[in-house]
Amino acid sequence: MAYTIDRYPCEDAPRLGAMTLHPVAESVPRARRWFRKLITPYYPACSVDDCLLMLSELITNAVVHGKSDEPWVVRVEWFREGTSLRVEVHNPGLPGSVRLRHPDADDAHGRGLLLVDSIAHSWHAGPSHLGGTAVSFEMADAWPS
Structure with a gap:
């Protein structure tokens, strides 16, 4: 199965784009490249590099923690809502397993959501409209009002 990219969303829809990934x-690097390419024409005022870092962390978590007995994919969608940018990452994992951790200095893992929490205006984890889990972050003031 190939990955898919949605380059041409509906003109008046809040969704700016989407990706479906193995x-x-x-x-992770594929999503970073495509997100940069697809978000740049919208001229966001927020740091695209910060968004790419958070996107990398959320996709990595989705790949590591997503679980299903059937073949599955990671779905990424991003939206313009007023002046904010919201990015969602969907996987078939359990929503209750997403939590902010506070790892010890010598722990090798567990810092992804800490990065998201420190950079994003807000973040959320819960049930996905696709089934499974959605974890999202929001960048406030991504566009002038």
């Missing part, structure tokens, strides 16, 4: 590590 749940493999190689999807």
Whole structure:
């Protein structure tokens, strides 16, 4: 199965784009490249590099923690809502397993959501409209009002 990119959303819809990716590590750099390419024409005022860092963390978590007995994918969608940018990452994992951790200095993992929490205006985890889990972040004032 190939990955898919939605380059041409409906003109008046809040969704700016979407990607469907294989749940493999190689999807992280692919998503970064495509997100940068697809968000740049919208001229966001927020740091695209910060968004790419958070996107990388959320996709990595989705790949590592997504679980299903059937073949599955990671779905990424991003939206303009007023002056804010919201990015969602969907996987078939359990919403209750998403939590902010406070790892010890010598722990090798567990810092992804800490990065998101420190950079984003807000973030949320809960049930996905696609089934499974959605984890999202919001960048306030991504566009002038």
